[in-house]
Amino acid sequence: MTTSSTSNARGSGRGQRVTIADIARRAGVTSAAVSLAVNGRPGVSDATRTRIIDIARELNWEPSPAARALAGAPVLTVGMVLARPADVLGNEAFFGAFVAGLQEVLSAQDYSLQMKIVDSPEAEIETYRRWFAQRRVDGVVMVDLRVDDPRIPALEDLGQPALVIGGPGHHGSLPSVYVDDAHATHLLVDHLVSHGHRRIARVAGTAEFLHTSERDQAFLARCQELDVDGVLQDAGFGAQDAAVATAELLTLAAPPTAIVFDSDEMALAGTHVLLESGIEVPGGIAVASYEDSPLARTHRPAITAIGRSAVEYGRLAATRLLEIVAAGRGRPQPEVTGGAEQTGSSVEVRAIEPILVVRGSTDPSADTAPPSGPNRG
Amino acid sequence: MTTSSTSNARGSGRGQRVTIADIARRAGVTSAAVSLAVNGRPGVSDATRTRIIDIARELNWEPSPAARALAGAPVLTVGMVLARPADVLGNEAFFGAFVAGLQEVLSAQDYSLQMKIVDSPEAEIETYRRWFAQRRVDGVVMVDLRVDDPRIPALEDLGQPALVIGGPGHHGSLPSVYVDDAHATHLLVDHLVSHGHRRIARVAGTAEFLHTSERDQAFLARCQELDVDGVLQDAGFGAQDAAVATAELLTLAAPPTAIVFDSDEMALAGTHVLLESGIEVPGGIAVASYEDSPLARTHRPAITAIGRSAVEYGRLAATRLLEIVAAGRGRPQPEVTGGAEQTGSSVEVRAIEPILVVRGSTDPSADTAPPSGPNRG
DNA sequence: GACTGTTACTATAGCGCTCAAGTAGGGGTG
DNA sequence: CACCCCTACTTGAGCGCTATAGTAACAGTC
Structure with missing residues (x-):
């Protein structure tokens, strides 16, 4: 590049900063006019404005956030x-x-x-x-x-x-x-039920998070509505917790035929437990997740998940x-007068709006092609 | 605007900010003295300093980063x-x-x-x-x-x-x-060789990254030193790329007995390819990764990896x-005079210094206990 | 007792910008 | 043509802090 020449004027400091004063001098106006011009505020003619902006660009001017902030402007x-x-x-x-x-x-x-x-x-x-x-x-x-x-x-x-x-x-x-976690829950439960599942478990993450309890409620409510068994199994958010929770589900007298996990990490951990126990996915137990990810996509079977489109x-x-x-x-000033807390x-x-991405972990026919499906948001 | 409300002295501002001027007034000194005091610079007596600091604390003063930056101080x-x-x-x-x-x-x-x-x-x-x-x-x-x-x-x-x-x-x-990627490479290769592997593949990430080529070189050099076969297989950094690369390795006349992947994600993807092909890990082919992660830990078999301790x-x-x-x-000013680029x-x-975390993917005896091994940095 | 040296401060000038208030000039109006 | 209004600026103050002189007080030296 060697931008070295053009700019540097006087001696000492590292950055002989270009300021709006420099621009003003060159444009034959005051710094206040420059401020108005570069900030797109009214008060200068279009001709002057473009002239100022051109000079600013030519001089390679960069606004000083510190000065702006100090003068009361937003800090961006x-x-x-x-x-x-x-x-x-x-x-x-x-x-x-x-x-x-x-x-x-x-x-x-x-x-x-x-x-x-x-x-x-x-x-x-x-x-x-x-x-x-x-x-x-x-x-x-x-x-x-x-x-x-x-x-x-x-x-x-x-x-x-x-x-x-x-x-x-x-x-x-x-x-x-x-x-909308309630909606997401409906999508998941409905999907599983439509594939014939009548006993569905939900391996839930840390209870203190709001979305966890949202999902819990929606899950139980929907299961009841559709008249299927809904089993709630608490876990933490870690893979380990999910693995333990999954193993516990397997000890039930009537284990679920499908499990919904709160995250992709949990779903993956749970799936491994199932596979290790000799249970096929989705043949033996179907698996779905509230969270999609590249991991969930590449895994075999790929995990059916809610595409929250985090991006x-x-x-x-x-x-x-x-x-x-x-x-x-x-x-x-937020209107001091008037009733409080209105x-x-x-x-x-x-x-x-959540969407459901169906994959092999709930529907064997979904994983035919190599994964190239819905990707980024 | 009715500025009538409680606090605000003049004009608009929402927050009647506490400044060093306020502190100075209360302490009976000038704001310059306050600046010296709160910044731990010499120029004020210890007695005055503590008095000033006490008042600052009492007044709940917070320095203004904008003002500091504007006045030339670091922006932190x-x-x-x-x-x-x-x-x-x-x-x-x-x-x-x-x-x-x-x-x-x-x-x-x-x-x-x-x-x-x-x-x-x-x-x-x-x-x-x-x-x-x-x-x-x-x-x-x-x-x-x-x-x-x-x-x-x-x-x-x-x-x-x-x-x-x-x-x-x-x-x-x-x-x-x-x-030190060269060292990491030695750790991995030596470990595999010590477990009897004589034909080792490396599934490498994007070549443009420096560490990739570092690893490539170190890998080939070490294999030669130890007189074992070193196979280099290029891939991208994605799981998909790693899966393809792994599949390709399997088509070789003499497939490797161990594969080292550049990341945990790649290792997992590769492992799935192996397992799907009916190859046991590590029985058939051993797997190791340059990158450790909770995923690598929870996976079964858990993946032997370099614990880079990212934290x-x-x-x-x-x-x-x-x-x-x-x-x-x-x-x-970094000495303008004198020879250039010295x-x-x-x-x-x-x-x-990288360390090697041995797990089940290269050593079946390592995965006995549930994963609770080396975790955070 | 005039000299230098410290110490512990004060005074003052910015840093680069924004903003409220002021003003010059030009056009429209009665 | 005196009047007002609008546009297009300028003036000047100030945001909160730091930095560099400057000064007052006191001690030590010859």
Whole structure:
């Protein structure tokens, strides 16, 4: 490249930064005019604006986020904190794709994502507090919604733009986006029932997560509606837990003919237990998962799963959060007068419609061709 | 706008921020003294310092990163950009753990990690350029080192703190940390040979990555040294590629008795191909992987793998990067005079010693107990 | 007692940007 | 032609912090 020549003017500092003052000088206007021009705000003529922008580009000017932030402009950063054991992140197919979807939308709007991994909900709340206190972020997205989640009131208190991933419900007065787990459950159960299964087990992940209980309820309700046996087997979220839970199901007097797992990792672990026990999948017991992943796709038999399209989920979340941030900017002061807490129930919420991807683990005819099916969101 | 409400003094702002001026007023000193005090710089007496710090704490003061950055202080943020297809992130056990390790060290020093996913090396370079131009980050960590990587000269040009993950070599004049892949290769090959294998295949990932070619070379060299057959089979990094490569190996006149895969995902896919072909693992063909993961652990047979301790890797990287950032602060200008490129070879580099975790896929006696073995870094 | 040296601060000037308020100039209106 | 309004700017202040002079007070030296 050797961009070295063109720019560098005077001696010392590493970065003899180009500032709007430089642009202003060259354009024969004041820096305020430059500010208006480059930010697309009214107050300068079109001619001047384009001239200024051209000069800015020519000078290779980059705005200083620090100066902008200090002067009260948005910092163009949103945050996400994860309170999970460190390496869980690595196992989760969902997570990476979700982040990718977030990034895609954020980057397009020149926003960046700041992430932090902490080890407790308290630390998470403290991080939100500091982030907003320091004006490090314009908004946050909160994941892993739990039942009676202490982070909800904390974020409500902060009164800053925040988006909850998960629901419906339990997100207080905060906006949320979520996957319709009840619907997903119906898809799974209906599919299995349509394939003749009358005794279905659900190996459930950690109960404290909201979506787990959502699924539990939907599962039992749907089984009852369709008049089939629904067996609920609790487990943790790990592969090991799923393996144990699966083994336990096999000891039942009347074992299920199909098992639905809460994640791809769990489904895989469970499948191995079945195969090791000499039970064919899906011949002996059919297997399905709430979470799709490349792993679930490549596995033989490939695992029937809910295609949550985590990437799309991330995109939706980012879009929604940016709306919230923008709106928050619109109304600097949230109307102190008037009745309290009126907004509570009227927060707009958006859901993702789950789809079912049928594969060999429930339907032997599905795995004929090498996997090249529905892939990315 | 009715600014009448409780707190706000003047104008609009939502948060009547506590500033060092407030602290100064209460302490009866100037804000400069406060700055010295809270930053642990000499220039104030111990008595005054503690008094100031107490008041700061009492007032719940949080420093403004924007103001600090604007005034020339470090921004306490490091960046990492990933040029990968979006959902690959989700498959990689390594990646999440690596990030976790990074975060652990960074958070402890009050640094944050900024991440960005882009879709090309050019976009990645551009991101670095902008990050530094905008002073958004104090330094960056570069991952997925390739052979003849264009990002290396680009980062060298920028002349900003940057740490390369990968090596040895090919990182130009930039500091790097890496896993000793040659050593890892020796561990794997030696292990297999010691178990009687005389014909070993290596299913290699994408050739453009530096570590792939490192492994290739080390593999062939070691096989020759030990006088065993070494078969190199190229593949991509996907499960599908690995499956195809494995299938191809089976068509050889003299198929290998052991296969080493470049990642856990590949190893799993390959293992399934073997099992489907009626070949027992490790009875028929033994399997090992360069990458450990919970998946590799839970799989039956569990996969023998190199425990790279990605978390530890991340920790080391963060520690090293912070050192570099700190050093960069010390010498504002890297000696313009003197011969060019002299520093080239003298950059300190650190390596992680790989370890071998033997499991059932190469040694049937290893899988007796349920998996509870070496876990996190 | 005029000199230098410390120590412990203060004063002041930015960093680069945004924003509210002010003003010049031109056009339309009565 | 005095009036007002609009556009297209300029002025000036200030965001919260850091950095570099500067100064006052006190001790030690010859």
